[in-house]
């Protein structure tokens with residue numbers, strides 16, 4: 001007689017119905033230990049694409065979630081459609097039973113079959129997604145800049161034709177959108193913000209404030225219109241002697257030209273009654289690094305930002321542009337997406353690229369997450385070689401691939417989705 005207990009049936013993975021959305025988001029609240037207020041729920045629901053919002057069902061219980069968002073993101077070479085992966089959660093009662101792994105495999109298979117070459121995400125924890133073939137494609141810096149000692153270097157640009165307008169953020173929305181749309185194509189990782197994303201950027205309820213004052217906005221402009229904006233909040237504070245000691249927290253700051261950019265930074269650094277600026281998520285090549293006379297005043301720290309997954313090597317590699325000519329055979333290891341595994345010849349120059357199956361011997365052997373890490377142009381591959389992650393078969397091939405894939409402007413998404 002068989003005395004083994006019945007094995008637990010495997011969860012069913014399928015897209016949710018719109019009527020299941022409340023249960024779907026409750027899994028996220030439970031997994032994150034968060035309470036999403038009504039405004040945040042409405043914004044989330046407004047961007048949800050039900051046909052690509054997966055649920056894992058244990059019987060009729062919804063126990064896991066993974067969403068996909070249709071974005072237009074700037075890649076090296078220009079804006080392209082990509083999938084933004086979000087709302088990846090498993091109920092605490094069901095964790096470490098392989099449910100995330102099933103959701104990831106199903107999502108990647110759906111993307112492959114739907115012809116979507118690239119997926120990107122922000123990772124709640126950096127250890128989660130490498131095993132699913134995502135590579136750390138962008139980094140961000142955070143700055144804690146004291147007001148005293150934040151003087152600009154003499155070369156900082158100054159345009160007397162520019163002026164600042166203090167405005168309520170919601171009233172400036174059209175100007176902010178115009179500035180952002182002008183800047184977006186200039187940096188890999190920036191993605192088009194639809195109405196619900198702008199609602200999130202401009203959200204000013206208790207949940208968005210997180211103990212800070214209301215959202216503030218300054219627009220830099222001239223007679224021809226807006227050239228930049230800064231969105232920020234003041235975290236009020238006083239010393240034990242009641243001396244004002246507030247902190248400016250920068251949420252979003254873009255300029256279409258160097259003078260507008262410098263003026264906006266000068267504004268947030270010079271706010272009266274504040275003694276420091278905290279900028280949480282900035283690109284690693286932020287021009288502020290070169291504007292300060294004393295760059296150590298940045299007090300910078302470093303974090304991972306966007307993670308990228310090459311869903312389909314044959315489609316993804318010609319999907320972006322290259323900085324230099326390269327002709328290299330890559331041997332890709334991809335246990336999660338077996339359609340990628342094996343040898344591909346990447347031939348590219350600054351006018352275009354092809355990437356096709358080949359029987360030729362490999363020049364470089366690499367795991368697919370390294371292609372993801374390099375995909376937005378922000379990684380030199382030599383470090384992966386030194387770390388033993390990549391193997392070079394033909395001398396010089398890694399350097400050639402690295403030079404072709406790197407992009408002058410460092411990648412950065414700037415807004416968590």
Ligand SMILES: CC(=O)SCCNC(=O)CCNC(=O)[C@H](O)C(C)(C)COP(=O)(O)OP(=O)(O)OC[C@H]1O[C@@H](n2cnc3c(N)ncnc32)[C@H](O)[C@@H]1OP(=O)(O)O
Nearest residue numbers: 031086087088089090095096097098099100101121124127
């Ligand atoms: C894009 C985004 O949405 S990011 C948001 C991610 N979600 C969260 O952080 C919410 C809280 N956490 C959770 O919901 C869950 O713990 C998840 C989604 C992170 C993991 O789900 P699980 O179903 O437990 O993962 P699963 O059982 O498939 O684990 C697969 C492997 O990843 C590992 N793993 C899973 N989560 C983590 C983690 N947070 N850190 C390190 N390793 C992890 C597991 O140990 C397992 O390793 P193994 O194959 O060597 O045994």
